[in-house]
Amino acid sequence: MQMFGKKDSSSAPVAAKSIDKKAPAGSHDLENFVDYVVRALVDQPDSVKIQIEKLENSTVIKINCAKEDMGKVIGKNGKTIMAIRSLVSGAGGRLGQKFSVEVVE
Numbered sequence: 001m002q003m004f005g006k007k008d009s010s011s012a013p014v015a016a017k018s019i020d021k022k023a024p025a026g027s028h029d030l031e032n033f034v035d036y037v038v039r040a041l042v043d044q045p046d047s048v049k050i051q052i053e054k055l056e057n058s059t060v061i062k063i064n065c066a067k068e069d070m071g072k073v074i075g076k077n078g079k080t081i082m083a084i085r086s087l088v089s090g091a092g093g094r095l096g097q098k099f100s101v102e103v104v105e
Helices: 027-041 067-074 076-094
Strands: 049-054 059-064 099-104
Touching (some): 027 059, 027 099, 067 099
Parallel strands (some): 059 099
């Protein structure tokens, strides 16, 4: 980083991330986002599992958690899961891909 014409020699190169060729670009970021949000909502974050399923023209992010925590993920009148779906769908649209989110029992 440069500040006022001086060079900062402390910046190190950033390691490249490996990309799964089966999953669409950006899907790992959305998977990590959903994982982070769901783990923050539930009482048993270690039981949360997020899976990506690639379909013909869309990608489904599946949330699997403890039965006791499903209500927290879904929210009152489904508002929490609708908000997660809206954010994922919007981010996917910016990537030019269709994403959906499902809560699996």
